Amino acid sequence: MPLRCSPIHDPCAVAYVICPEIFTVRRAPVIIETSGEHTTGMTVVDLRKPAPADCLTQVGLDIDREKFWQLIYSALSNIQEGSVEASKIY
Numbered sequence: 001m002p003l004r005c006s007p008i009h010d011p012c013a014v015a016y017v018i019c020p021e022i023f024t025v026r027r028a029p030v031i032i033e034t035s036g037e038h039t040t041g042m043t044v045v046d047l048r049k050p051a052p053a054d055c056l057t058q059v060g061l062d063i064d065r066e067k068f069w070q071l072i073y074s075a076l077s078n079i080q081e082g083s084v085e086a087s088k089i090y
Helices: 009-018 065-081
Strands: 023-025 030-032 044-046 060-062
Touching: 009 023, 009 060, 009 065
Parallel strands: none
Antiparallel strands: 023 060, 030 044
16 A cells, blocks of 8 residues: 655755765656646656766655654754754764
């Protein structure tokens, strides 16, 4: 049964900047569809073949959930303690 939870993209983006090693990413072309009748505004990622050499975008495929939540909880604890160091989990 799939998990029923809300995606949390913004915290993931911040976590990637702080701790990229907890993510599995892949270079791939990313396009925002602007002319499709049923897909206008959708983000389209082509994973069918290797990215071209000039590809500058990458997509997240997986995350170490345990380390991600440790990072989030650590950041929240540090805020309460008045610390500015949010990645103090290692």
